[in-house]
Each structure stands twice: as C-alpha cells, then as structure tokens.
Amino acid sequence: MMAKNFWGRTASAILVGAMLLMGAAVPAMAQNVRATVNGTIITDLQVAQRQKLFALEGNRGGSKGALDQLVTEAIQLGEAKRIGITVSNAQVDEALLQIARNMKVSQDKLVSMLQQGGVGMDTLKDRLRAAIAWNAVTEQAIMPQVQISELSLDQEAAAKVQVYQGFDYILKEVIFVGSAGRSGQANSYRSKFSGCDTAVDLSLGYTDAAVIDVGRRHATQMPEAIAKELAGLNVGGITKPRAVETGLSMLAVCEKTQAEDLTFIKGDLRAEAGNTALGGQSETYMAELRKNAKIIFN
Structure with a gap:
C-alpha cells in the first residue's frame, strides 16, 4: 500500500x-x-x-x-x-x-x-x-x-543505408594495452599483418598485445568512421590503430561479404518513432x- x-x-x-x-x-x-x-x-x-x-x-x-x-x-x-x-x-x-x-x-x-x-x-x-x-x-x-508502421520503417531504413554499410564481416580485434609508447608497436604489427590465421602468432612477438575474436558484425552496427574504413579493406586487411579505453585497437577482416541488413537501422528508427509517438x-x-x-x- x-x-x-x-x-x-x-x-x-x-x-x-x-x-x-x-x-x-x-x-x-x-x-x-x-x-x-x-x-x-x-x-x-x-x-x-x-x-x-x-x-x-x-x-x-x-x-x-x-x-x-x-x-x-x-x-x-x-x-x-x-x-x-x-x-x-x-x-x-x-x-x-x-x-x-x-x-x-x-x-x-x-x-x-x-x-x-x-x-x-x-x-x-x-x-x-x-x-x-x-x-x-x-x-x-x-x-x-502506440502503433508504428513496419512498412514505413523498412522504407525509411532502406533510404538511409549508405554504400559502405552494405557489408557483413567476421572480425578479430588486436589490442595493445596502454596507449603510451604503444603506437610504434601497433603500427609495426599492422605492417607485418598477413591475415587472421596468423594474428595470434604474430602478437606473441609484441609486449602487451592481445587478439580477441569479435565474431560477425554488420557494418550498420559500427560507428561510421570504422564502417567506412572497413569497407575499403579486403579480407586479410587491418584498420589503423585507434585509441580505446584500454589502449590502441585495430580490427582485422577475416571474412567480408556483401549483405544488406536493415535490422539495426530499423531499431534506431523504431526507438525514435516510438518515443515521438509515445x-x-x-x-x-x-x-x-x-x-x-x-x-x-x-
């Protein structure tokens, strides 16, 4: 009560x-x-x-x-x-x-x-x-x-998809823990990178380097800058080092396929439309x- x-x-x-x-x-x-x-x-x-x-x-x-x-x-x-x-x-x-x-x-x-x-x-x-x-x-x-039209969401999401967002990836993340003094090692690793199969073995030659399986990600799940950079890479490519909370991060492309997925764009649009309607x-x-x-x- x-x-x-x-x-x-x-x-x-x-x-x-x-x-x-x-x-x-x-x-x-x-x-x-x-x-x-x-x-x-x-x-x-x-x-x-x-x-x-x-x-x-x-x-x-x-x-x-x-x-x-x-x-x-x-x-x-x-x-x-x-x-x-x-x-x-x-x-x-x-x-x-x-x-x-x-x-x-x-x-x-x-x-x-x-x-x-x-x-x-x-x-x-x-x-x-x-x-x-x-x-x-x-x-x-x-x-x-509150009612939201799924057809309207599909149409709006399709109109928002950019060319660089039309890919599906399997990725690995390579992290150099601690940013101070790590940029040289990260760039050295990147210059020697030859594909996901040897990513872990290559990391063993560096201090405080870790390789993490990210798994499958669609471009629409990623920040725009990263999605654009990945779109310009082929399988076996690796992004430039980026500062993250734990240090410096690079994403390696293990698989890349053309695939349109509106799920995540629709999710954002649904939340926005729902909040407005609500x-x-x-x-x-x-x-x-x-x-x-x-x-x-x-």
Missing part, C-alpha cells in the same frame, strides 16, 4: 519538520489551500517549497509554474491509483540515490544542498513519486496504444485526464 503522502501530514508535523530543517524555531504559520484536485489538497506551503526547488534547478516557472506542476502530479498520482499502481518508499529512495549519482555527489551532500536552498527532502521525494507513478502509467496504459500519446492522455479532473483554485 502506498505510504502516506507528505502533503497529507498534519500541519503541526510539517512545521516541526520545517523547523528542524531550518535549524531554528519559527512562528507557526497557517496553511492556505491553493487548489483541490479531485479531492487532493494543495497548500501554499507546498507551492512555496516547490518554487524553492525550482530556484535550485534554475527553473523560472515561479509560483504559477509550481502550482501547475503540483496539479499535474496530483492528477498523475490519482490515475496511477485508479489503475492499481503503487510506488514504494524503496523506489523513491532508489530514484533519489540515482539523482545523487548523476550529480556525482553523496546522498548526504544532496540533502545538504536542498537544505541550504530551504527545500525539504519530502518536496523532492513527492515529485519523484509522481514521476515514477506516471512512468508506470505510461508503460501500462499508454504504450500499448510523447504525443502521453500528452493526449494527460490532456484528457486534466479535462475530466475536478480542479478548484482558491
């Missing part, structure tokens, strides 16, 4: 939390109701807290933007509840931790940053809860409505929910 929402706590509990957050006693403040969304109350304290969160993020939406976001979240949470979706505290805590990771700070540091801006942790947690709930609504109720469908779904919601502004 969903944990009690922050905004449903009593005014005294909110004030106690706020005083602890600010580190000093403050006079009691009455909370005024700014809006009611399908029976869910949004107070001026919530709006003020969300506005402070906006300020930390550089969002200039102001009081109006803060109130609108809270109204939207109330609708989202209501729809999630209607279709049986709940968000656990553990999910919210994990999302909070992920934010800290993305910012490359500890969770304690994130809390400190919020406190310095006068923002209570529950303000951010409430927004995360709504976002998680709406993602679940999107997956369960909206995504199944975004539109989500906006339509939300607009309908807002239209049918009982929203009272004070």
